[in-house]
Amino acid sequence: MTINRIVETDAPEDFIEEIEKVQSALPKRIDANPKNVEKGLAKLVLTLIELIRKLLEKQAMRRIDGGSLSDEEIERIGSTLMKLENKMQELKVIFGLKDEELNINLGPLGDLM
Amino acid sequence: MHSVIAESKDITLLEILDRVLDKGVVISGDIVISLAEVDLIYVGLKVLISSVETMERLRGAPFAGAMEEPT
Amino acid sequence: MNIYTYAIIDSKERLCDYIIGIEGAIVCNIAYRDIGVVVSKLGEQIQNITKDHVLKHEEVVEKLMGNFTVLPVRFLTQFSREEDVLLMMQEFYNDFRENLDRVRNKIEFGIKIIWAGETIRNRIIDAYKRDNANIAIADSSPAKNFVKEKFEKYKIDKEFAKEAEKCIALIVDFFSRFIAEKKLKKLKTDNLLLSASYLVEKERQEDFKEAFERARRTLSDLKFLLSGPWPPYNFIVLTKKTDMFNGKSINQNLASEDVV
Numbered sequence: 160m161t162i163n164r165i166v167e168t169d170a171p172e173d174f175i176e177e178i179e180k181v182q183s184a185l186p187k188r189i190d191a192n193p194k195n196v197e198k199g200l201a202k203l204v205l206t207l208i209e210l211i212r213k214l215l216e217k218q219a220m221r222r223i224d225g226g227s228l229s230d231e232e233i234e235r236i237g238s239t240l241m242k243l244e245n246k247m248q249e250l251k252v253i254f255g256l257k258d259e260e261l262n263i264n265l266g267p268l269g270d271l272m
Numbered sequence: 273m274h275s276v277i278a279e280s281k282d283i284t285l286l287e288i289l290d291r292v293l294d295k296g297v298v299i300s301g302d303i304v305i306s307l308a309e310v311d312l313i314y315v316g317l318k319v320l321i322s323s324v325e326t327m328e329r330l331r332g333a334p335f336a337g338a339m340e341e342p343t
Numbered sequence: 344m345n346i347y348t349y350a351i352i353d354s355k356e357r358l359c360d361y362i363i364g365i366e367g368a369i370v371c372n373i374a375y376r377d378i379g380v381v382v383s384k385l386g387e388q389i390q391n392i393t394k395d396h397v398l399k400h401e402e403v404v405e406k407l408m409g410n411f412t413v414l415p416v417r418f419l420t421q422f423s424r425e426e427d428v429l430l431m432m433q434e435f436y437n438d439f440r441e442n443l444d445r446v447r448n449k450i451e452f453g454i455k456i457i458w459a460g461e462t463i464r465n466r467i468i469d470a471y472k473r474d475n476a477n478i479a480i481a482d483s484s485p486a487k488n489f490v491k492e493k494f495e496k497y498k499i500d501k502e503f504a505k506e507a508e509k510c511i512a513l514i515v516d517f518f519s520r521f522i523a524e525k526k527l528k529k530l531k532t533d534n535l536l537l538s539a540s541y542l543v544e545k546e547r548q549e550d551f552k553e554a555f556e557r558a559r560r561t562l563s564d565l566k567f568l569l570s571g572p573w574p575p576y577n578f579i580v581l582t583k584k585t586d587m588f589n590g591k592s593i594n595q596n597l598a599s600e601d602v603v
Contacts (some may be wrong), residue, residue: 164405168568173457178286219464220497226277237486240493262561285394287453287570288401296415296577297351298436303427303587304420 201254205247206261210272212243345385346428349403350574353412353443355379364403365389365396368537375432378439379532381407382428392419404574412447415574416441431587438581446578449523452541452551452571455498458510459564460533462541467502480574481533493540494556504530511537517558521551526577536565540577 161256168174194203219236222228251257347365355374358381362370368383381403389396397418404415422428433440449514476497505529514529524542531538543551552569559567 163569164572166284166287166568166570168283168455168566170457170566170568172453173534174568175283175286177457177532178290180532181535186471216493217497219490220494223494224497224501233490234484234486235488237484237488241486241489283568285397288397290453290572291576292401292415292418294398294417295579296417296574297420297435297439297579297581298417299420299431299585299587301585301587303431304422315525 176177183267198254202260203263204255205250205256206263208250209247209261212247213272215243216240344423345388346423347383347385347426348416348420348422348428349381349383349400349441350407350416351414351443352379352381352407356364358444360406362406363402365399370403373432374426375429376436378432378436378443380416380428380432383416393598408450408574411578412443413574414442414446414579417577434587435581435583439581442579442581446542446575448545449542449575449578450545450548450572451575451577452543452548452569453573454518454537454539454541454555454570455535456514456537456539457534457569458507458536459565460536462529463506464499464503464533467499467506471499471502503533507536509566513556513562515539517554518551521547521554524578542575542578543572 221242223233223236251261261272347368349364349370352372354372356372356379358370358372362368364383366383366385366389368385370381370383372379372381400418404413407413422431434450511527511529515525518525518541522541522543526540528538530536541551555567555569559565
């Protein structure tokens with residue numbers, strides 16, 4: 160018995176365009192070369208910090224959405240988030256890392272972020 | 273590290289690649305001799321973990337303090 | 344020598360059909376207890392990976408699907424010794440057994456859907472700006488402006504995700520009666536609303552394809568892609584840790600004294 164596998168669509172170019180967007184956004188892998196372990200380590204640490212930063216930001220937005228924060232609290236949260244974002248930018252520049260590189264591929268689980 | 277070139281307009285190839293490159297039975301580690309790209313992440317992390325432990329041993333102290341400003 | 348691995352099958356017998364695989368090497372089945380691992384023995388490392396290797400790999404797996412229950416192995420999984428292959432089989436036997444039993448007589452279909460994501464996002468942005476045009480922030484500060492921008496993006500993303508969920512719910516409704524399992528990836532890009540994998544009983548595949556046609560006719564402003572049947576790439580579940588070093592799993596390695 161033969162399997163007749165099909166790929167059927169009336170808009171192949173549209174799907175190719177979207178799939179290519181995802182493929183080209185593939186993060187660079189952590190380098191296995193021991194000489195680059197330091198940069199790999201920085202990438203790993205900064206990725207985790209970036210994850211936490213994004214989670215904090217999202218949590219803050221949820222609280223603002225829920226209306227449970229005072230004006231002063233919003234000011235303080237905004238100030239902290241701003242400083243965090245700026246600090247991350249600095250660190251990225253210092254270590255020569257781009258946004259797309261701050262991600263970890265967890266194999267079958269997909270990307271961390 | 274290997275890369276497969278998917279020519280534009282080859283939706284069938286893209287659908288195949290979407291599956292064979294990192295799905296199915298995925299075994300990694302140094303018992304697997306030819307590593308697909310994703311495998312490098314696991315091996316890479318192991319290298320990193322060993323390196324952190326080695327550095328800790330050499331310094332004689334845990335690594336946690338290294339993120340603070342030097343005095 | 345490389346042992347190139349294609350799939351795990353539900354048989355310990357020699358293959359009846361003569362199949363040529365990667366780099367012209369013959370394909371054979373290595374038995375382990377009541378299952379087998381289908382391999383080719385290659386003389387040396389493959390020099391240049393090309394799409395022909397990918398296509399040949401997939402072709403071999405699909406030929407096996409005609410006669411056996413198949414667990415496809417990831418492309419480019421190779422071992423240097425037969426003992427390593429058997430060690431792997433020993434380590435994962437229970438997982439493989441469980442998966443083979445679960446996917447027997449089932450095949451995978453893939454469905455991808457494109458919607459007018461950019462248009463919808465722009466509509467949401469316009470609506471948000473309209474509704475919030477006259478909200479002045481007292482004593483505006485850099486911090487408050489920062490928050491305002493982030494919050495706007497948050498609200499728009501939230502609304503966008505909500506619209507996506509509604510649309511996705513309509514789509515999956517067409518298929519739920521005909522499937523055994525599903526895996527959904529939502530909004531991989533703004534326009535790629537859904538990337539779904541479905542595990543379908545072989546006898547129900549015509550029902551499934553008809554459901555696809557109905558969905559496509561009904562939800563006519565969406566773009567549809569159907570692919571399959573595939574081996575069950577997206578429905579393999581391995582409970583043991585899949586890193587094997589020195590012929591042992593990562594847990595066995597960590598347990599031993601001589602970890603570097």
